[in-house]
Amino acid sequence: MMTQILDLFRRNFLKKLIALVVAFIMWVYVMADQDPEIDGSYTVPLTISNQPYEFIPLCDVKTIELKARGPRSYFVKYDANAFRVFANLEGLGEGEHTITPQVVMPQGFEILEILPETVNVKLDPLIEQQMPIEVTMSGAVSPDSAIREVNKSIDFVTVVGPRSFVEQTTKILGTVNLSNNTSSFETQIPMHAVDAKGNIVSRVRVVPSVITFSVDIESGLKKRIVPIVPELSVADGWELTKITVDPAQIEITGAESVINSIVTMKTAAVSVQTGQRLFKSTLKLVVPEGVTVKSDEVTVSAEVIRKPVMRDQTGN
Numbered sequence: 162m163m164t165q166i167l168d169l170f171r172r173n174f175l176k177k178l179i180a181l182v183v184a185f186i187m188w189v190y191v192m193a194d195q196d197p198e199i200d201g202s203y204t205v206p207l208t209i210s211n212q213p214y215e216f217i218p219l220c221d222v223k224t225i226e227l228k229a230r231g232p233r234s235y236f237v238k239y240d241a242n243a244f245r246v247f248a249n250l251e252g253l254g255e256g257e258h259t260i261t262p263q264v265v266m267p268q269g270f271e272i273l274e275i276l277p278e279t280v281n282v283k284l285d286p287l288i289e290q291q292m293p294i295e296v297t298m299s300g301a302v303s304p305d306s307a308i309r310e311v312n313k314s315i316d317f318v319t320v321v322g323p324r325s326f327v328e329q330t331t332k333i334l335g336t337v338n339l340s341n342n343t344s345s346f347e348t349q350i351p352m353h354a355v356d357a358k359g360n361i362v363s364r365v366r367v368v369p370s371v372i373t374f375s376v377d378i379e380s381g382l383k384k385r386i387v388p389i390v391p392e393l394s395v396a397d398g399w400e401l402t403k404i405t406v407d408p409a410q411i412e413i414t415g416a417e418s419v420i421n422s423i424v425t426m427k428t429a430a431v432s433v434q435t436g437q438r439l440f441k442s443t444l445k446l447v448v449p450e451g452v453t454v455k456s457d458e459v460t461v462s463a464e465v466i467r468k469p470v471m472r473d474q475t476g477n
Contacts (some may be wrong), residue, residue, distance in 0.1 A: 165379075180389060182299070196231055198230055199233050199236065200229070203229065205225050206223065206224055206246070207223060207224060207246050207247075207248060209244065212250050215286065215287060216255060216285060216321065219283075219285055219323060219325075219364075220282045220283070224282075227275060228272070228274040229270045231269050231271060244265070244267075246264055246275075247264075248260045248262055248282055255284050257283050258283070260279060262275055262279075263306065287323065289319070289320065290319070292318060292320055292332070293316060293317055293333065294315070294318060294335060294372060295335070296313065296336070296337055297334065297335075298336070298337055298339055302342050302378055303342065306344075306378050308376060308379075309379045310376075311377070312375045314372055314373035314374075318370045320365050321352055323365075326362055330354040330355070330362050334356055335352050335374070336350065337374050342376070345375070348376075352371065379416070382416060382420075383421075384413070384420075385413055388426075389411055389428065390426070391427075392429065393430075393431055394430065394432050395432070400467075401440070401466075402466055403462075403463060404461070407460045409445070411453065411455075411459075413452050413454040415449075419454030420452070423449065428445065428447065429446075431461075433465055437464070439463075439464060440461075440463045441460070441461070443458050444459055444460075444461050445458060
């Protein structure tokens, strides 16, 4: 039986070999014709690998475009999720680094081009910094009410993030919406890190991110407009003239028993330097307890002159 099989194999061996080679060539030709190599592209997210734990990587490039070549069927079979592009940070320290992305892809593809060819990654130290909280008010309470006091659950929060972004933060700001309230209330307010221009700083976290504010509102209050009196003094031999205050009067709000006893609002006492021809300054108002004002600052100006010397009638 085995002999018969070997005889069958040996019979016309050359013709069979030629036929096998021709069949293989035809198969290659058909496959190349039916599934030719083509060029295509994929847009793949850039992944940071081997990131040092004490640094935050900052990179403006978020995606990489891969131009690839492969059988047409591969472009049907594989999408961008089959590719991985890495920026390897192993062994790198603080500062700017230029890195060539590394590509992991299915077999059968040939990478023709990587765009961009390199990416710039900055390793910024991770830091934290405590900062005080500032609160602003939006809206207003009802016309017959006034804010007596605003309290917050904590006075300081921690800002965490890359050093260059934490250093951009100038204040931690929260906004309380008064919403025409007539009674006291408590609310949860998100905290935002903002820069000198009032823009929210990205890439930083505020811890805690939400603060409790309580607003004490007093209803049934009285409002009254009173003049502002600047408390200015000057050395002997000098006097102040043409004293002006901007604004000249102010609206005060408080309980009727308190408001009725207030005739004027005074500024903090200031001693004007002699030899100063013109005095102009922003002064704080002395606001009595239980009284609220929209602004506690006014601008005061005056001329500083010598007092005239009085002579007796004998000419001495």
